[in-house]
Amino acid sequence: MKTETIKWVKGSIRIIDQTLLPHKLKYIYCKDVPTLWKAIRVLSVRGAPALGVAAGFGILLAVKDYPATDTRQLIKKIYDTANYLATSRPTAVNLFNVLDRMKRVAMANCRVSPSRLKRIIKEEALHVYEEDRTVCRLMGKSGGKLIKKGDNVLTVCNAGALATVDYGTALGVLYNAHEKGKRFKAYACETRPLLQGARLTAWELIRAGIDTTLICDNMAAALMKQGKVDIIFAGADRIAANGDTANKIGTYSLAVLARYHRIPLYVVAPYSTFDLAIPNGNTIPIEQRDKQEVLGFAGQRTAPGNVKVFNPAFDVTDAKLITGIITELGIIQPVNRSNIKKLFKHKT
Amino acid sequence: MKTETIKWVKGSIRIIDQTLLPHKLKYIYCKDVPTLWKAIRVLSVRGAPALGVAAGFGILLAVKDYPATDTRQLIKKIYDTANYLATSRPTAVNLFNVLDRMKRVAMANCRVSPSRLKRIIKEEALHVYEEDRTVCRLMGKSGGKLIKKGDNVLTVCNAGALATVDYGTALGVLYNAHEKGKRFKAYACETRPLLQGARLTAWELIRAGIDTTLICDNMAAALMKQGKVDIIFAGADRIAANGDTANKIGTYSLAVLARYHRIPLYVVAPYSTFDLAIPNGNTIPIEQRDKQEVLGFAGQRTAPGNVKVFNPAFDVTDAKLITGIITELGIIQPVNRSNIKKLFKHKT
Numbered sequence: 001m002k003t004e005t006i007k008w009v010k011g012s013i014r015i016i017d018q019t020l021l022p023h024k025l026k027y028i029y030c031k032d033v034p035t036l037w038k039a040i041r042v043l044s045v046r047g048a049p050a051l052g053v054a055a056g057f058g059i060l061l062a063v064k065d066y067p068a069t070d071t072r073q074l075i076k077k078i079y080d081t082a083n084y085l086a087t088s089r090p091t092a093v094n095l096f097n098v099l100d101r102m103k104r105v106a107m108a109n110c111r112v113s114p115s116r117l118k119r120i121i122k123e124e125a126l127h128v129y130e131e132d133r134t135v136c137r138l139m140g141k142s143g144g145k146l147i148k149k150g151d152n153v154l155t156v157c158n159a160g161a162l163a164t165v166d167y168g169t170a171l172g173v174l175y176n177a178h179e180k181g182k183r184f185k186a187y188a189c190e191t192r193p194l195l196q197g198a199r200l201t202a203w204e205l206i207r208a209g210i211d212t213t214l215i216c217d218n219m220a221a222a223l224m225k226q227g228k229v230d231i232i233f234a235g236a237d238r239i240a241a242n243g244d245t246a247n248k249i250g251t252y253s254l255a256v257l258a259r260y261h262r263i264p265l266y267v268v269a270p271y272s273t274f275d276l277a278i279p280n281g282n283t284i285p286i287e288q289r290d291k292q293e294v295l296g297f298a299g300q301r302t303a304p305g306n307v308k309v310f311n312p313a314f315d316v317t318d319a320k321l322i323t324g325i326i327t328e329l330g331i332i333q334p335v336n337r338s339n340i341k342k343l344f345k346h347k348t
Numbered sequence: 349m350k351t352e353t354i355k356w357v358k359g360s361i362r363i364i365d366q367t368l369l370p371h372k373l374k375y376i377y378c379k380d381v382p383t384l385w386k387a388i389r390v391l392s393v394r395g396a397p398a399l400g401v402a403a404g405f406g407i408l409l410a411v412k413d414y415p416a417t418d419t420r421q422l423i424k425k426i427y428d429t430a431n432y433l434a435t436s437r438p439t440a441v442n443l444f445n446v447l448d449r450m451k452r453v454a455m456a457n458c459r460v461s462p463s464r465l466k467r468i469i470k471e472e473a474l475h476v477y478e479e480d481r482t483v484c485r486l487m488g489k490s491g492g493k494l495i496k497k498g499d500n501v502l503t504v505c506n507a508g509a510l511a512t513v514d515y516g517t518a519l520g521v522l523y524n525a526h527e528k529g530k531r532f533k534a535y536a537c538e539t540r541p542l543l544q545g546a547r548l549t550a551w552e553l554i555r556a557g558i559d560t561t562l563i564c565d566n567m568a569a570a571l572m573k574q575g576k577v578d579i580i581f582a583g584a585d586r587i588a589a590n591g592d593t594a595n596k597i598g599t600y601s602l603a604v605l606a607r608y609h610r611i612p613l614y615v616v617a618p619y620s621t622f623d624l625a626i627p628n629g630n631t632i633p634i635e636q637r638d639k640q641e642v643l644g645f646a647g648q649r650t651a652p653g654n655v656k657v658f659n660p661a662f663d664v665t666d667a668k669l670i671t672g673i674i675t676e677l678g679i680i681q682p683v684n685r686s687n688i689k690k691l692f693k694h695k696t
Contacts (some may be wrong), residue, residue: 022652187658190642190651192540192564198643198651206652213656214642216540218565218598222663225600250566252573256608257601294538294562295546297645303538303546304370304554308561310535315570 001207003161006045006053008126011064013057015045018162018196022203033062033081040088040095043194047163048237049132052094052272056125058085059102063121068114078106078121090285091246091314093238093275098128129165135270135328136167137176143233143268143326144176147184151230154220156189157248158200159235159268169268170233171204173326178210186212187229189220191248193293193311217250224261232258236269236325243319243335244281245269249312255321264323271327271347274340281316289313349555351509354393354401356474359412361405363393366510366544370551381410381429388436388443391542395511396585397480400442400620404473406433407450411469416462426454426469438633439594439662441586441623446476477513483618483676484515485524491581491616491674492524499532499578502568505539505596506548507583507616517616518581519552521674526558534560535577537568539596541641541659565598572609580606584617584673591667591683592629593617597660603669612671619675619695622688629664637661 006015013030019042020026028044030036036058039045045054062081068074082099089095105124109117147153153174160171167175174186186205191197198214205212215223223229232254238246245251245267258265278284291309296302324333325340332339354363361378367390368374376392378384384406387393393402410429416422430447437443453472457465495501501522508519515523522534534553539545546562553560563571571577580602586594593599593615606613626632639657644650672681673688680687 023649188655189566190540192538192566195645195650202655203652206655211656213658214651215658216565216597216642218537218540218601219658219660219663221601221604222597222660223658225663249564249570253566253569253601253605256569256605260604260608294564297650298648300646300648301371302543302646303550303562307536307550307554308559310561310563310567310571312567312570315567315573 002166003204003207004166005162006050006057006165008057008060008129013054013061015039016162017044018046018200019044021199030061033058033084036061037085037088047158048092048094048235048273049136049164049169049270051089051092052098053129053132053165055085055095055098056102056128059099060122060125063118071110071112071114071117074114074117075106075110079103089287091237091287094272097272101128132165133167136164136169136172138328139169139268139270139326140167140172140176142331143173143266144180146231146266147173147177147182149182149184151184152187152228153184154187154189154223154229154232154254155201156197156234156250156254157191158196160201160204162200162204163235169235169270171201173233173268174205174210175208178208186210187223188212188214189217189250189254190214191250192217193297195297196248220254221257224257224263229261229263232263232265234265234267236267236273237314238284239267239269239274239325240278240280240284241276241340242280242337243322243325243332243340245317245319245322246281246284246286246314247317249315252315252317255317259321265321266324266326267322268326271329271344274344276344281318284316287313350514351552351555352514353510354398354405354513356405356408356477361402361409363387364510365392366394366548367392369547378409381406381432384409385433385436395506396440396442396583396621397484397512397517397618399437399440400446401477401480401513403433403443403446404450404476407447408470408473411466419458419460419462419465422462422465423454423458427451437635439585439635442620445620449476480513481515484512484517484520486676487517487616487618487674488515488520488524490679491521491614492528494579494614495521495525495530495532497530497532500535500576501532502535502537502571502577502580502602503549504537504545504582504598504602506544508549508552510548510552511583517583517618519549521581521616522553522558523556526556534558535571536560536562537565537598537602538562539598540565544596568602569605572605572611577609577611580611580613582613582615584615584621585662586632587615587617587622587673588626588628588632589624589688590628590685591670591673591680591688593665593670594629594632594634594662595665597663600663600665603665607669613669614672614674615670616674619677619692622692624692629666632664635661
C-alpha cells in the first residue's frame with residue numbers, strides 16, 4: 001500500500017494529517033503558506049526529509065500566483081517566505097537547507113522574467129521531491145544489506161514513509177530487506193511524548209506486512225538484555241560535521257544502551273541532513289516543546305498540572321556511539337569528521 | 349499533607365484508589381478478600397511494601413468473621429486465602445513473604461482457640477503495618493544523608509507514600525532530606541505504560557512541597573548528559589540473594605545509563621523485599637501485563653490494534669550496576685551476596 005506523505009496536487013500541497021493517524025487517514029490541502037506553517041508546527045507533517053520537501057513546495061506555493069511585475073519583487077517574496085517558514089521548527093536542518101537552496105536558485109535566476117522564475121521554482125521544488133524518493137531508495141538498498149534473515153530490528157520515532165515523501169530513511173532500510181524477501185522482526189519504540197512510534201511507525205510497518213512489536217521506550221534496555229535486538233536503525237534531524245547527530249528524544253538513550261549491550265546502531269540520513277557548518281553536536285539548536293505534551297496525551301491530562309516539565313524534542317548522540325551513517329552516497333563508518341568530509345567532498 | 353495509602357478502618361481495608369490519581373483522591377473499602385484481590389490486580393493498590401501490608405490485612409479480613417468452630421478450620425481458611433491472594437500478582441515478593449508470615453503465625457498458634465487466633469492474626473497484620481511505617485522512616489534517614497543541598501535527584505515509577513503505608517522507600521529518602529531543610533530538585537520519570545511517575549510520584553512530591561520536574565522515560569539519558577542528574581533512587585519488587593533487583597520496567601535502563609554517565613544509583617528496599625531463596629535475577633518471575641496498556645494512553649487507543657506488544661511490568665537490574673541498597677538495617681555497598689548475607693544474618 002503506497003503512502004504518499006506529501007505531494008504537489010493541483011496547485012496545493014497535499015499532506016497526510018499525521019496527528020490523526022493511526023485512526024484516520026485524512027489529507028490536508030495547504031493552499032497558502034500560513035496553513036503549511038501551522039501543519040509543520042503541530043506536526044501534521046514532520047520528519048526531517050519531509051520538512052525539506054515541504055519547504056520547497058512552500059516556496060512554490062508562495063510564488064505560484066504572486067502578482068509580481070518584476071523579478072526582484074518575486075525574489076523578495078521568496079526570501080520573505082523562506083524567513084517565515086524557517087520559524088516553524090528549529091532543529092531539522094533539511095528545512096533550512098532546502099529554503100537556502102530555493103533562495104540560491106532564485107538569485108541565480110535574477111535576470112529571467114517573473115513567469116520564467118516561477119517555472120524554475122516549480123521545477124526545483126519538484127526536483128527536491130523526486131530526489132527524496134530516489135535518495136531514500138538508495139539508502140534503503142545500502143542499509144538493507146545489513147539486515148540478516150531472522151534479525152530483530154529496533155527503531156525509534158518514525159523515520160519512515162511518513163517522514164519522507166513515500167519510503168523512509170531508517171524504515172526504508174527495513175522496506176528494502178522486506179522487499180528482498182528476508183524475514184525479520186521489527187520492534188518500534190512508542191516514542192513519547194507524541195507517540196510517533198506507536199501511531200506512525202507501527203501503522204506503516206504493519207501496512208507493509210512486516211512483523212512488528214510495539215514497546216514503551218523504557219523497555220528497550222530489557223529487550224536488549226534478553227538478546228532480542230540485533231541491530232538498530234534511527235533517522236536524523238541534523239548531523240554536525242563530526243557526525244554528532246540530533247534525532248528524536250530517546251535516540252541518545254538507545255545509543256548508550258546499544259553500546260553497553262554491544263549492538264550496532266546505524267543512523268540513516270541523506271546528505272541534506274548534514275549541517276557541515278556546525279562543528280559538533282553542542283551547538284545544534286534543540287527545540288523545547290510545550291509542557292502539555294508531557295502532562296498527558298491527546299488532550300487527556302494524566303499528571304498534575306502544577307508539575308514542571310522537561311520536554312526537549314530531540315537529543316544529540318555522540319558520533320562515537322554511532323556504528324555508521326547510511327547516506328545516499330554510501331555508509332560513513334567509522335563516523336568521524338574526515339570520513340564525512342571525504343564522502344561529501346564534491347558536494348561542498 | 350498525610351497520605352494514608354492503606355489502613356485498617358472499622359473492619360475493612362481502606363485503600364486509596366490509585367487508578368484515579370492525580371485527578372481524584374478516593375478511597376476503596378475492601379470488605380471481602382475478592383475485592384482486595386481485584387484492587388491488587390488492577391493496581392488500585394500497588395508498590396511492593398504496600399502489597400505486603402495488604403496481604404496481612406487480607407488474611408485478617410478472611411478470618412475476622414469466619415465462623416470457625418475449631419482452630420484447624422480457621423488455619424485452613426488462612427492457607428486458602430493466602431493461596432488465593434498469591435495469584436493476584438507474581439513479582440513483588442513482599443506479598444508472598446507476608447502471606448508466609450501469616451501462615452507461620454497461624455501454625456505456631458494451632459493450639460489456641462479460634463477467637464484467640466483471630467486476635468493474634470489481627471495483631472500480626474497491624475504489626476506488619478506498623479513495621480512498614482517504622483522501616484520506611486529508618487531507610488529515609490539512612491538514605492537522606494546521601495542527598496546534598498542543590499542536588500538533582502532522579503526517581504522512577506512510584507516508590508513513595510503510595511507504594512507503602514504512608515512514607516515511601518525511595519521517596520522516603522527524598523522526604524527525609526526535605527524535612528531536614530535541604531533544597532534539591534526532584535525529577536520523576538513518567539513510567540510508561542501506567543504512568544505511576546506522572547500520576548503518583550509527581551502528585552505526592554508536589555503535595556510534599558518538593559521542587560519536581562516530570563520527564564518522559566526516554567529523556568533521562570539527555571538529562572544525564574546535560575549534568576542534571578546527581579543521584580538516582582529506585583524502589584524494588586524483589587531482590588535476589590546476590591543483589592540482582594527486579595523493579596518497575598525502565599529501572600535497568602536507568603542503571604545502564606547511570607553507569608555510563610558515572611551517576612550513583614541506589615535501590616531503597618526493606619528486608620521484606622529480599623528473596624534469599626533466589627540466587628540471582630534470572631529466575632525472578634516477571635509479570636507480563638495486558639497489551640492494551642501499551643496500545644493506548646490513559647484508556648485512549650493510540651496504536652493500531654493489530655500490532656504485537658512486549659509489556660513486562662518489571663526488569664532486572666544486575667547487582668553490579670547498583671551503587672548500594674538502602675535497607676532498614678543499613679546500606680549494602682558494594683552490592684554482593686556476602687554483604688547481603690552479613691547484613692541479614694540474624695534474620696535468616
